[in-house]
Amino acid sequence: MATVVVMPQLGNSVESCLIVSWLVAVGDAVAENAIVCEVETDKASMEVPSTAAGTVLALLWDEGDDVPVKEPLLVVGAAGEDPKAALAEIGWSGAGDDGSARSTEEPAAVDDEPSAPAADDAPRTAATGASSPRARALAQANSLDIASVSEGSGPGGRVIERDVRAALSNSTAAAARAGAHGSDAAGTGIGGRITTGDLAAPTEPAAEATPATAAASGREYPGPSTATPLKGVRKVIAERMMHSLASSAQLTYTTTARAAGLLALRAKLKGSPEELGLNGVTIGDLVGFAAIKTAAKHTNHNAHLADGTLTTFENVHLGMAVDTPRGLLVPTVRNANQMSLREFSATSKELAFAAIDGRIDPDLLAGATFTVSNLGGFGIESFTPLLNVPQVAILGVDAIFPRAVIHDDGTVGAEQRIGFSLTADHRVIDGADAARFLQDLVKYVENIDITVLG
Known part of the structure; x- marks a missing residue:
């Protein structure tokens, strides 16, 4: 029978781990103790080993999801085996409204491709408390009311860290637009506040730019560069340093x-x-x-x-x-x-x-x-x-x-x-x-x- 691999307890103080990257895909053969994913806590980045050997039948979460410890992470078994039986045995069918596992008599179907747990709940907002600890910490550090994040991209609509970052980015863009239009610029929100809808509104055409003098050498500008998204411990460090200065x-x-x-x-x-x-x-x-x-x-x-x-x-x-x-x-x-x-x-x-x-x-x-x-x-x-x-x-x-x-x-x-x-x-x-x-x-x-x- 298939085996459900759970998120391990990586320390007594660790309550959940964020999946940084999957190192396996559905259909891959894994050995016992083989590393299946990289996760991070608010303190460190670690690797999670498989507790069973076999073929990966299902990945139950997406990269970026905040998974409570001891919750099902993936299913391993014989090639072609249906993972639903193993999930049904432990009574797991996905993420509940609080982001934790919930038990039902009828487990949700598991696709053959990597997917998040079945999101059969209605879309939820941060006001219901459906947000990850990392999302709440980032929102607090940047003085953002997490309830203003209307819908999350996590399992079942849970607000996770990337949703808060997107909201902060929109707020910055709104402030930039307001500055570009002058202090008298008004939005469609209450009291003339700039809203995210105003960001999509067409702006007045910019004045024709004055032709710039071409570089004498003709060198390419800005030249080769590499963009690397922050993740793992580096991402944690960045957030903690900003929180340190802000608090x-x-x-x-x-x-x-x-x-x-x-x-x-x-x-x-x-x-x-x-x-x-x-x-x-x-x-x-x-x-x-x-x-x-x-x-x-x-x-x-x-x-x-x-x-x-x-x-x-x-x-x-x-x-x-x-x-x-x-x-x-x-x-x-x-x-x-x-x-x-x-x-x-x-x-x-x-x-x-x-x-x-x-x-x-x-x-x-x-x-x-x-x-x-x-x-x-x-x-x-x-x-x-x-x-x-x-x-x-x-x-x-x-x-x-x-x-x-x-x-x-x-x-x-x-x-x-x-x-x-x-x-x-x-x-x-x-x-x-x-x-x-x-x-x-x-x-x-x-x-x-x-x-x-x-």
Whole structure:
């Protein structure tokens, strides 16, 4: 009998996954554990394996659909087998009004071609709550009333992310049209507002363009280009960064610290006995350890701000920005303030490698209370890190670089210094608070040999 493959639970905190792309089609033969599709959560992009071997009999969702975990995803069985029996056995016939599976005695027919679940419901609007979590988040980040999206393109008319993007695009076009017609331009909506119908209305013919001087070289303009739609983790990153800026009051403060102690301790640890497990400790580990100590002291920086409530944490769960082949991921070192330097160094490296290899547990990509982003290895001397909301602070670690210094005796010399860029949410962290955080961080860094003993 055919087997129904369901959307796996990719982490305890994951409720649904968006299908980025199907890697199989109806009629394809698949082996057990073969990858059938790529999906994304609000944190990462992953691959879904088949739990059975056989021929793909039906794909139950389209690319772009937001599928609840443990819901039927596709049907695999013997070539030519009818998938309806397997679906009937589990009582599944498509997506319900809330986007979840609904049970009926008569399962919907499944075509031989890839299709979304049968949409036998009447068209629904966002006002009924038939919208995906990603659609609602995008609408909220752009101050769009999701109820204004009259009909979605998801299963059964569910409003999904691409419908919100289309609505936002129409709003932008309407604003552009209004600007082109001048401030007195009126639409057909209430109070003369520009509506989407007005966008299709013919406009006055544009004035005849003045002939432009031909390029002397005759080179093609604009020349070769490549258009690549955002998808997967890159798409998630884009949305999260826009949401971060739109939902918080971010301000960045910069300072530097003498790096001689860091460099000396790093050299000493590198040459330490291997059995101590400290010769792999990096400058980044030392700075991260100092940042943990600072965040534990300044709990207003080790906090979340959500729905008007500030939650401060006693333990520091450190987020680490990691550059991966799929884009930026932020694994969390849980209870980092309770770790020794050796344990912190080993744990952070293990998480970073797991993120780079694409095998990290999605639950470890959430829950951070304070984040560190280190671009010092790229030679960056200063940058503005963006908050990982609902966190209220993030520390950017800059490069170590030589700077001129005037000694107490009046002579001029040079010293190695490391830069820091602290971005804080000004709604809850004042400038003086941020300055005090950086003062303590500088103290811990410049005395790092003592800091690691604590």
